[in-house]
Amino acid sequence: MNYLEDSEDFEKLVKEGDVLVDFYATWCGPCKMLSPVLEEIAEKFPRIKVVKVDIDKFDDLTRSHGIMSVPTMEVYRNGNLVKKEVGYHDLDTIVSWLPRD
Numbered sequence: 001m002n003y004l005e006d007s008e009d010f011e012k013l014v015k016e017g018d019v020l021v022d023f024y025a026t027w028c029g030p031c032k033m034l035s036p037v038l039e040e041i042a043e044k045f046p047r048i049k050v051v052k053v054d055i056d057k058f059d060d061l062t063r064s065h066g067i068m069s070v071p072t073m074e075v076y077r078n079g080n081l082v083k084k085e086v087g088y089h090d091l092d093t094i095v096s097w098l099p100r101d
Contacts, residue, residue: 001042002051007061010053014076018099019049021074023067025056030088031071037091041098048098075099 004010013019022038024031042050055062055070065074068086075083077099085097 001039002049004051004053004058004061007058010051010058010061011079013049013051015079017049017078018047019051019076020094020098021051021053021076023053023055023062023065023070023072023074025070026054028070034071034088037089037094040091041094045095045098047101073097 038050041048053061055067072086074081075097083097
């Protein structure tokens, strides 16, 4: 699991491979519920890079991605956004969004 430290790193993180980005807030209940699901995805699917973006730390990035509610997840394949979903979802649902090799 990767926690975004610098907004300039975002493009580098999603540029290659399959990436699941979680826009979250520390005060958000559904975000807290989602965190163990994302940890399980990171563990079970090592080819998927999981990146967490704290919306309170990265306001500009949050706005530029049109994030209006949290949690919001974006799925990227080689830098291209392929899926965007809002709210808590279970493991099986999120796994169904991930690109297959």
